[in-house]
Amino acid sequence: MRNEKIGLAQESVKQAISHQLQELTSLEFLSVKAAAKLLGTSNKIVYTMIRSGRLKATNLSVRKTVINRADIDNLFALPDMPDERKPNSSNLSDCCHMGEAQQLYNISEKALCDIIKRYQIPKYQVGWYTYVLKIHLDNIFNPGGHHA
Structure with a gap:
């Protein structure tokens, strides 16, 4: 009986977390806290990324910073590698x-x-x-x- 209740509680927590993440992915602008939750990091790391310039953010007021969702997606984009092929060395x-x-x-x-x-x-x-x-x-x- 007790194990069933624990299992049900764990399932409901997992569903709530996945529902929150789905909501975050649908938003265009995120707060620092929401961005940290989406990235699976702490607020401190998100602020460090903003200060270092790796993540663009806008201060709407003293206490409200928003981050564009596209900028978070760009963190994971691969940089374009230049195509440095050697000339035909077979001859x-x-x-x-x-x-x-x-x-x-x-x-x-x-x-x-x-x-x-x-x-x-x-x-x-x-x-x-x-x-x-x-x-x-x-x-x-x-x-x-x-x-x-």
Whole structure:
């Protein structure tokens, strides 16, 4: 008998909480307390997010701060990732690996790495070797276009 009453009470509490959350999701503007309940955090955390600028809010009066529901949804939106695809590195006939470049231009490994960094030449890792486009190196070592 007692366990049944406890079970019924727990069910009614769960239903009341889910009903409150459904009401909160339907509102366009939320108070700090309602936003904290919706996010499952404390009021203090919501105020910290407002102060840090992560969450936009408006003070209607000294004691009333409202938050737009869309701003809360934007907290969970993923930022757009830039599409940084490498150029087609499958055609390795236009490239030479680092060892070939050292022999071809008669420079040390350190000098080649420094030049690649300085001129921001793209490198391509294919298996064990790192490849660089010959055109880029030719433009640096042979600016007149004459190959050594």
